[in-house]
Amino acid sequence: DAGVTQSPTHLIKTRGQQVTLRCSPISGHKSVSWYQQVLGQGPQFIFQYYEKEERGRGNFPDRFSARQFPNYSSELNVNALLLGDSALYLCASSSKQLTLAKNIQYFGAGTRLSVL
Amino acid sequence: QKEVEQDPGPLSVPEGAIVSLNCTYSNSAFQYFMWYRQYSRKGPELLMYTYSSGNKEDGRFTAQVDKSSKYISLFIRDSQPSDSATYLCATDSWGKLQFGAGTQVVVTP
Numbered sequence: 623d624a625g626v627t628q629s630p631t632h633l634i635k636t637r638g639q640q641v642t643l644r645c646s647p648i649s650g651h652k653s654v655s656w657y658q659q660v661l662g663q664g665p666q667f668i669f670q671y672y673e674k675e676e677r678g679r680g681n682f683p684d685r686f687s688a689r690q691f692p693n694y695s696s697e698l699n700v701n702a703l704l705l706g707d708s709a710l711y712l713c714a715s716s717s718k719q720l721t722l723a724k725n726i727q728y729f730g731a732g733t734r735l736s737v738l
Numbered sequence: 739q740k741e742v743e744q745d746p747g748p749l750s751v752p753e754g755a756i757v758s759l760n761c762t763y764s765n766s767a768f769q770y771f772m773w774y775r776q777y778s779r780k781g782p783e784l785l786m787y788t789y790s791s792g793n794k795e796d797g798r799f800t801a802q803v804d805k806s807s808k809y810i811s812l813f814i815r816d817s818q819p820s821d822s823a824t825y826l827c828a829t830d831s832w833g834k835l836q837f838g839a840g841t842q843v844v845v846t847p
Contacts, residue, residue: 626781655834662746664826664837665782678834712781714835727835729774729781 624649626715626730634736635703643698643733647715653677654696655727656688657712665712671696700735708737741765744827744838753847757814761827761838764808770830771803773812776840777823785825786812817845 627646635641647654653672657665670678671690690696694715700707711734714727744761751757759773769790774782786801788794788810794801802811810827824840 657835662839664742664744664828664839665835667834667836670833678832680834710779725830725833726784726787728784731781734779 626713626728628713628730628733630733631731632734634738636738637703637705639703640699640701641703641735643711645696645713645730647694648728651715651717652694653716653718654690654694655714656698657714659710659712659732668698703737705737708735710734741831741836742827742829742838745841746839748842748844750844750846751817753817753819753845755817757817757821757843759812759825759841761810762808763810763829765831766805766808768829768831771810772828772830773801774826774828775823776826782826819845819847821845
């Protein structure tokens with residue numbers, strides 16, 4: 623079975639540009655979460671979607687937005703890119719709504735974004 | 739103060755040694771604890787998932803949770819060069835994972 627797939631694998635953008643990252647969850651999983659991992663740090667929670675609705679948001683500015691489609695795939699958009707947005711962006715999928723107990727999240731390989 | 743604290747290492751051990759990794763957390767309400775392994779330029783891979791206090795063993799891996807001291811540990815027995823990776827501890831805070839900074843482990847042949 624295919625795991626969580628993310629595209630593209632690498633992106634190079636310049637400051638001020640906009641970027642869209644894509645994620646396809648494991649088949650049958652309805653929940654998708656996004657995380658940002660800066661080099662040398664653990665992943666930081668950005669968004670959580672379940673059944674196409676936003677169910678949680680981390681401490682990120684409004685330049686970050688996301689959505690989930692009827693097929694449960696998801697996009698993360700970042701506007702007005704800053705140098706500090708350079709990071710590995712990870713998508714995780716889960717079979718249940720994340721607030722339920724014992725709900726395991728499975729991660730994709732990530733999209734590495736470099737902002738110059 | 740971060741919710742989950744983890745020594746970033748690096749931790750270098752000879753092949754065959756026991757690797758001991760630790761994290762502390764601040765919120766006593768946390769009940770679910772995880773260890774993820776992350777190879778360079780890859781996404782995190784779930785290794786162990788534990789609930790509340792106690793031990794859990796899976797092959798060469800043992801996870802321990804001590805809720806009284808808010809301390810979680812991972813032990814890797816008979817370490818192999820293929821175990822060289824970054825190990826991330828995490829807790830589940832109502833669906834959003836709170837990660838430590840990750841400890842880089844290097845197992846030398």
